Amino acid sequence: MAKWWQECVVYQIYPRSFQDTNGDGIGDLPGIIEHLDELKDLGVGILWLSPVYPSPNADNGYDISDYHGIHPDFGTMADMDRLIEEAGKRDIKIIMDLVINHTSDEHPWFIKSRDKNSPYRDYYIWRPGKNGKAPNNWTSFFGEDCWEYDEASGEYYLHLFAKKQPDLNWCNPKVLEEVKDIMRFWLDRGIAGFRCDVINILYKTSLENGRKRLALTGLEHYLTQEGTHEILRVLRKEVLDRYDCFTVGETVFVTPQTAWELCDASRRELDMLFTFEHMETDQHYVKWFKRKFSAGRFAASISKWQQAIDWNANYLENHDQPRSVSRFGNDGPYWAQSAKLLCMLLLTLRGTPYIYQGQEIGMTNFDFTGMEQIQDVESHNIYRLAKCLHFPEALRWRMIRASSRDNVRTPVQWNSGPNAGFTTGKPWLGVNSNYTRINMESQLDDPGSIRNFYKAMIALRSGSDVLKYGSFVPLVRGSGIFAYRREYREEGLTVLLNFSDKARKVDIPGIAADGQGSLLDTAAGTPDTAGENANNSNSFRCPVLSNYDRKVSGMDGAAFNGILQPYEAIILSDPAKIKSGEKSNE
Numbered sequence: 001m002a003k004w005w006q007e008c009v010v011y012q013i014y015p016r017s018f019q020d021t022n023g024d025g026i027g028d029l030p031g032i033i034e035h036l037d038e039l040k041d042l043g044v045g046i047l048w049l050s051p052v053y054p055s056p057n058a059d060n061g062y063d064i065s066d067y068h069g070i071h072p073d074f075g076t077m078a079d080m081d082r083l084i085e086e087a088g089k090r091d092i093k094i095i096m097d098l099v100i101n102h103t104s105d106e107h108p109w110f111i112k113s114r115d116k117n118s119p120y121r122d123y124y125i126w127r128p129g130k131n132g133k134a135p136n137n138w139t140s141f142f143g144e145d146c147w148e149y150d151e152a153s154g155e156y157y158l159h160l161f162a163k164k165q166p167d168l169n170w171c172n173p174k175v176l177e178e179v180k181d182i183m184r185f186w187l188d189r190g191i192a193g194f195r196c197d198v199i200n201i202l203y204k205t206s207l208e209n210g211r212k213r214l215a216l217t218g219l220e221h222y223l224t225q226e227g228t229h230e231i232l233r234v235l236r237k238e239v240l241d242r243y244d245c246f247t248v249g250e251t252v253f254v255t256p257q258t259a260w261e262l263c264d265a266s267r268r269e270l271d272m273l274f275t276f277e278h279m280e281t282d283q284h285y286v287k288w289f290k291r292k293f294s295a296g297r298f299a300a301s302i303s304k305w306q307q308a309i310d311w312n313a314n315y316l317e318n319h320d321q322p323r324s325v326s327r328f329g330n331d332g333p334y335w336a337q338s339a340k341l342l343c344m345l346l347l348t349l350r351g352t353p354y355i356y357q358g359q360e361i362g363m364t365n366f367d368f369t370g371m372e373q374i375q376d377v378e379s380h381n382i383y384r385l386a387k388c389l390h391f392p393e394a395l396r397w398r399m400i401r402a403s404s405r406d407n408v409r410t411p412v413q414w415n416s417g418p419n420a421g422f423t424t425g426k427p428w429l430g431v432n433s434n435y436t437r438i439n440m441e442s443q444l445d446d447p448g449s450i451r452n453f454y455k456a457m458i459a460l461r462s463g464s465d466v467l468k469y470g471s472f473v474p475l476v477r478g479s480g481i482f483a484y485r486r487e488y489r490e491e492g493l494t495v496l497l498n499f500s501d502k503a504r505k506v507d508i509p510g511i512a513a514d515g516q517g518s519l520l521d522t523a524a525g526t527p528d529t530a531g532e533n534a535n536n537s538n539s540f541r542c543p544v545l546s547n548y549d550r551k552v553s554g555m556d557g558a559a560f561n562g563i564l565q566p567y568e569a570i571i572l573s574d575p576a577k578i579k580s581g582e583k584s585n586e
């Protein structure tokens with residue numbers, strides 16, 4: 001039986017950039033409450049809040065200094081309780097970010113751990129240096145060394161992210177006890193689960209030198225270790241199983257096999273995972289070296305994961321990834337069409353869909369022109385590193401421009417007023433100057449807007465067993481076309497997506513009819529595997545929903561003629577079912 005979190009659409013809020021209500025330029029919890037009705041209207045069932053805990057903000061909240069509190073920038077615990085309650089009244093659940101690979105260096109545990117004799121010393125990974133150098137050769141996710149020397153105690157501590165994010169020592173059972181308490185604290189307040197930050201790197205099996213790699217030397221000693229599986233099973237059994245909640249893990253460098261081990265229902269670890277492979281199809285090795293987007297590569301990766309894992313956490317954007325319309329679509333002449341195409345992709349895959357704030361109005365990458373406008377610690381580290389490596393300035397900026405996380409962190413564009421209606425003060429990060437054209441207010445009442453396409457797609461999904469529970473059957477990918485079917489019991493839907501700025505004929509036998517009502521004579525394309533019902537009919541498939549102004553008419557309207565317009569996206573019904581009394585010709 002399906003679980004409630006399999007039937008909902010999740011909406012991610014990056015609170016700093018969502019809505020400010022007190023004029024300090026930083027989004028806050030009352031700002032989220034203000035927009036709950038709108039989110040309900042969109043059809044969202046779950047909100048994921050990026051961290052709202054106290055934090056010195058070295059990494060915008062992913063460096064937590066108190067797991068039991070609310071950052072004053074965001075409001076108070078009373079605001080948080082009110083948010084949970086008000087969301088609940090609208091049948092919206094809240095999940096929080098659980099960041100337990102590391103804390104802030106300003107967390108009291110870490111401050112105490114600086115003393116060699118403190119019982120907290122062993123909460124972190126402290127080691128003496130080797131021959132005056134760091135304890136091993138590992139490198140960090142943020143492009144810097146991952147050991148920091150502490151003068152006072154004469155040892156180094158490990159940080160796989162920024163130096164203000166010391167890694168917890170998961171070999172110490174006390175850390176596990178502390179985390180259980182933290183999770184219970186929030187679940188008891190009424191939240192419905194956690195998004196678990198970099199959850200598959202918790203346990204470090206050894207601190208030996210790693211095999212030299214271009215990035216992340218040392219990875220083999222901590223990536224998806226048996227110790228991490230054990231921790232997840234304990235948290236599940238001793239905490240999560242006692243609540244009606246779910247977990248979604250952010251998991252780096254997983255293969256279908258390791259992903260399965262982390263999230264298959266029978267293993268009782270995580271409920272679903274964010275994987276990265278589809279997000280890496282437009283890069284060479286690391287995200288700073290971009291390569292041209294290829295719809296074929298992208299579709300191949302999505303197809304692979306759709307078939308490998310029973311239940312995926314599907315996403316095209318989050319607070320770490322550039323805007324999808326700028327990246328996989330076309331933020332120029334086909335901005336609206338391609339944003340809607342990406343919406344259709346996201347909402348027709350098997351798994352739980354995650355929408356990132358602003359995605360539903362087609363927000364684009366930032367329009368910044370220089371490093372002084374960038375806030376993100378990762379971008380600054382990489383820029384510095386590239387400078388040390390003598391990369392020319394223009395190339396360095398190009399790397400940041402294309403891949404910086406600030407692309408997606410600019411404030412939500414609510415209206416065409418000052419600061420896009422985000423704040424009455426000075427926004428903590430610049431507002432994209434396209435806000436007069438791209439904003440929520442202008443889209444809410446426009447039936448043809450991207451936002452209302454999201455609303456229609458969410459409604460379609462929530463009323464469709466095929467879209468919610470159906471299997472995924474790839475049909476065709478190539479020449480910019482990605483086509484697949486969803487099948488459930490006797491029902492089926494076909495999704496056709498044209499990722500190119502040219503009209504394209506879809507070469508799938510039996511999928512299209514010409515104006516006269518006979519099947520188009522299509523040269524067979526390059527089907528991956530055809531769905532059972534894909535080519536065995538000579539009745540017509542009709543658009544159920546399209547991002548173009550087509551007549552959509554369920555089972556008995558105009559047949560699809562096989563031509564997709566630039567960035568067109570269509571869902572086709574299966575051939576009309578034979579009504580009782582009529583004879584089947586199949």
Ligand code: NOJ
Pocket residue numbers: 059062063099161197198250319320
């Ligand atoms: C993954 C988070 O999504 C990212 O924003 C953060 O910087 C790192 N984990 C470290 O917590």
